[in-house]
Amino acid sequence: MTGTMTEAAGAARGPAAGAVTREMSMQQAINAALRTVLEQDPDTLVFGEDVGALGGVFRVTDGLQRDFGAERVFDTPLAESAIVGMAVGLAMNGWRPIPELQFDGFAYPAVDQIVNQLARMHYRSRGAAPMPVTLRLPSFGGIQAPEHHGESLEALFAHVPGLKVCAPSDPQDAYRLLVQSVRCDDPVVYMEPKARYWERRPVDTAAGAGDMPVGRSRVLRPGRHATLVAWGAMVHRCLQAAEYAAEDGVELEVVDLRWLKPIDAEGLAASVSRTRRAVVVHEAPLTAGLGAEVGSLVTERAFGALAAPVERVAGFDVPYPAGPLEPQYLPTIDRILSAVQRTLEYERP
């Protein structure tokens, strides 16, 4: 297999045969993906807090109960552990559950069921009990929300054997990754960047999930001076940073990681082997964040090529703050550019 990335910026490709391209927000794209799988696979079920009549607090499940019935799309009582536990039992009875936990910070009460049960039932049963569960989790910050509504749990999930984890950064990929996650026979945590729910982009709903295998990253912008690696909402910020850098003649390659487990180590190494420098950017606190894993993978595979240590630009090691401090907590374009500068100026002591 080759670890190189197969897709340049999605927008740059022409529409595929049979393409149905519409302009939509990520929240609509996720809704469309749920419609696709509810239509195509009678075993799929959508449930969670307020996903029914309300259509979810972000309207991601808008109209699904109306269109697919209250048996396929239903509200649960307010208890996250039971939501995931129920998904495990449903999977054992042949269903393909797509539970939602309302917000990142409310996944914590479900961690036992996620780690000790969902992620392990297939292993524990020696393959007898598949767990094709897609756990949707509105994630990350940037919307000035109350406490527990702006957190990034990817490092926790990526560390759990038996889980797969992904996070889209734009509507097209949100559609594709969700269809792919639901079709995957393993449990997938699908992390939705809330801050990107609303921006509209063209989405080809005929785009197959199969054209990019699980675990593949994307180069959204090619460049030769350094590689920026990000996922979720930070991808957009990295693209902005790359714009600024370009004004100064610095060509940054931007990699959208997409799959946070498995991570596209070969793809990252290939990019960094060309650019010789890398900056990984995430919202979660720095220490023991997924940036450490990305940095380690890159360093292990491209040490000889690296001209400087991989830089990490991350949230600070503080609880996710309220409104006015949020922009000072999240990685800023300035911080990204400072890191780029440090890596460009690095001289081996």
Next chain:
Amino acid sequence: MTGTMTEAAGAARGPAAGAVTREMSMQQAINAALRTVLEQDPDTLVFGEDVGALGGVFRVTDGLQRDFGAERVFDTPLAESAIVGMAVGLAMNGWRPIPELQFDGFAYPAVDQIVNQLARMHYRSRGAAPMPVTLRLPSFGGIQAPEHHGESLEALFAHVPGLKVCAPSDPQDAYRLLVQSVRCDDPVVYMEPKARYWERRPVDTAAGAGDMPVGRSRVLRPGRHATLVAWGAMVHRCLQAAEYAAEDGVELEVVDLRWLKPIDAEGLAASVSRTRRAVVVHEAPLTAGLGAEVGSLVTERAFGALAAPVERVAGFDVPYPAGPLEPQYLPTIDRILSAVQRTLEYERP
């Protein structure tokens, strides 16, 4: 401040003035430390499942209820979330709680109270509500126990802002770190390496907690060819590996990290600046494990000195297995030595 480590192997130091040195197992040393804090601080409380009359499943709390009364040392019903939640409330009423969760894998049901409450209450209250809670967690594997009794949650905890995390590797340090954790005004997760509970070593119970600040690592064996970094039970395994390597003339430095948050980045960098090579060893699964953080810290601070990428030897990305497979899952001496060899033979491509 200097980041250098202040202590060579504890056993090599002479007894301090007023020393009360006895041979004891780590489980006895922890019991002794609990006695010390129960005696010296009337606000301390010890509670958890079966810690009272039974004295804990590992007898770590043996005799404490008898000697300090059922008000200071008491059993709880079987509910981990409430155990931690109760600790938060007790701290808000001026107590210094020392709850135990019976096993690593049963910390998951308490993760919400640990992350969303215990770790944040001080922050949320802008410092009004201190959380001097020491959460004791029998941890790590190596004892051929049932499922959920052999896991390593340090990466999860180290990622949580507001928590401190430590893990001793021998009886003396178990005593010292526990007294230090209890006296710390911040919440500390104290991870006990079950596999090391029984080996007896001399312990000086007059050793102050103050002689090594929170966050300091220890060089247990000096060496010049490469640095091995580990914590908990893997420290012992690294010391064994270093013995073998020494037979081949390879001098490995062994660093016991001790504090998993904050991590002694300066201390690590100082060691690696001398040895130019590092291997980090842990039991937890590789991906997004704390080894990634250790590797990143070392690489960021000592990139110029590094002759090879930091090697990681970790558990595989699989659920912690049952008995006969446990020795094949945990990092073996062979794997550690292979990694050492790789780092010694590394040539920049």
Next chain:
Amino acid sequence: MTTPSPTPAGPDPHPGFGPDLARRCYREMLTARRIDEEAIALQRQGVFPAYVSLRGQEAAQVAGAAALDAERDFAFPTYREMGVALALGVDMVGYMASHRALWHGGLYDPMASRFSSLNAVVGGPVPHAVGWAVGERLRGGTGCAMAYFGDGASSEGDIHEAMNFAAVYRAPVVFFCQNNRWALSVPNERQVAGGSVAARAQGYGMPGTAVDGNDAAAVHRATAQALERARAGQGPSLIEALTYRVEPHSTSDDTSRYRDAEEERAWRDRDPLTLLRARMEADGSGDAAFFEQAEQEARKRAEAVRDGVSTAPEPDGTDLFAHVFREPTEELARQQRVWYEEVRP
């Protein structure tokens, strides 16, 4: 759809709720109402990013909390207990600061106020109340903990664990459920199996009472009894105050998607302030002058809170780092330097 039950008639069933208490409750309920209205306005003006209204729950909150002893008791709120905060004398600008998103937990001092920081994890603070109460008994104190939660929260595992712990330890806790019939878009019928939160109490061997949560006197009496019991060492109890969330869940919510406007109207007609005022007019504990004065005071206070919270300074970026630990770490100091050099506005 649920409709309110009729106001009880006949002789006054709440003899303990005297004129002074009625007046105090009315004043504070009205103040809570006016602050609530100001808050909704502030959200519309963009000063608050969002707001959760307590409208309709003023009796459940104020009259219940009026039974607390602010010297020795301690309340553990969710995100909707503004009326409790008011009754306990919490600095209301500091409280409202949370809704302006100045600081998640609010800017008041929870320890001095004996009112824990606002808590957004549904069910999360309830075990804290139990721990606090266990600690209170251990030190021989006579305080009680009051644990607030909603009908939706009653589904969370933490509520069960906390009630079981409290009853096992006979801890002085009052579990105070405001059943406002809705948990965001989910009604009691699909949330609370069996239909009654109060009925859960029996399973733990503790008393459980459902009261008309819009009847200030009934709420006060039930709470006072539960506190008395707890203080006497007889252990915890559970009160279910039956009320209604007449506003949307929060200012971001749209109730037309899931509930009947008729139901809302019916409950608006059972406004706890109207009910209390009618009662006070009937028994003479409030005359026109009192109500007029209460209105003026409430408005004045609400405007002061509005002005205070609107003009409160934004927290400084150093606050990001200041409260993480009591014993700071070098790594956090290093990160603060990064913030200072690369982020500070």
Next chain:
Amino acid sequence: MTTPSPTPAGPDPHPGFGPDLARRCYREMLTARRIDEEAIALQRQGVFPAYVSLRGQEAAQVAGAAALDAERDFAFPTYREMGVALALGVDMVGYMASHRALWHGGLYDPMASRFSSLNAVVGGPVPHAVGWAVGERLRGGTGCAMAYFGDGASSEGDIHEAMNFAAVYRAPVVFFCQNNRWALSVPNERQVAGGSVAARAQGYGMPGTAVDGNDAAAVHRATAQALERARAGQGPSLIEALTYRVEPHSTSDDTSRYRDAEEERAWRDRDPLTLLRARMEADGSGDAAFFEQAEQEARKRAEAVRDGVSTAPEPDGTDLFAHVFREPTEELARQQRVWYEEVRP
């Protein structure tokens, strides 16, 4: 200390428990007893690292599970339901393999056996039963889920959440609590507030029954009724089988630290096998020849299980990697290569 209540006298209160069923239950209870004894012996010999005995709970397990329909129902066990496994026809060597630590979940096929993999998280599998049951109703099936848990587990939040979900959805689940009076070292008095797990059911609007868990007929009847109800679409119910853990929690436990030997002896005298045998001798459903034959069969079966599990091959290291994912990843394949090159024995 708790003492057993006396055996009920008077006319047979369980007419549905006929001779065939009694004989089947007796045979399986005895077989479970003999396998249990072999297992304790295997632990003493060092073949099992540890073992959790079901001794004293054979009636609760076998007679309850005998009411299940192995074609359409599904059981969700903890780590102590060996008698249930036996009654459902699970491959007992595969079951016991878990105690030899060959594979945590056992080596039997949980889907084919309709008996989920052994689960060591107290309370953890109970929500699975609810999900399974909700799924069964959604597809129009008539199967029921049986959720096993202990008195200690009743304190966990998951139990509450699961019961509430089941009752809200009217899911066909039977919550089957074996209250063996002890959760490791903690007795009911300090575990189950209110003293009755069955009493919790009412709070969810579902039936809750406490039965003498050492009386096979009583257990069977209660379970059959609950299943009938669930199958008829009337929703979940809760059974509390009052029994006793006569052995230590596990072979690593030491009961002398926390309970009275007298209590253990009293309960040993209420042995469910002795009780059932007496009943069968009285009503003529078992004669000396039957009991003799049952004993021989049980021994033979137990020895076969013992031999099978003792000689079962250890799992291969490749099993470490084989079952993590259905759709394997390159990274795991890479790690397997590391294992192959550096670890493989």
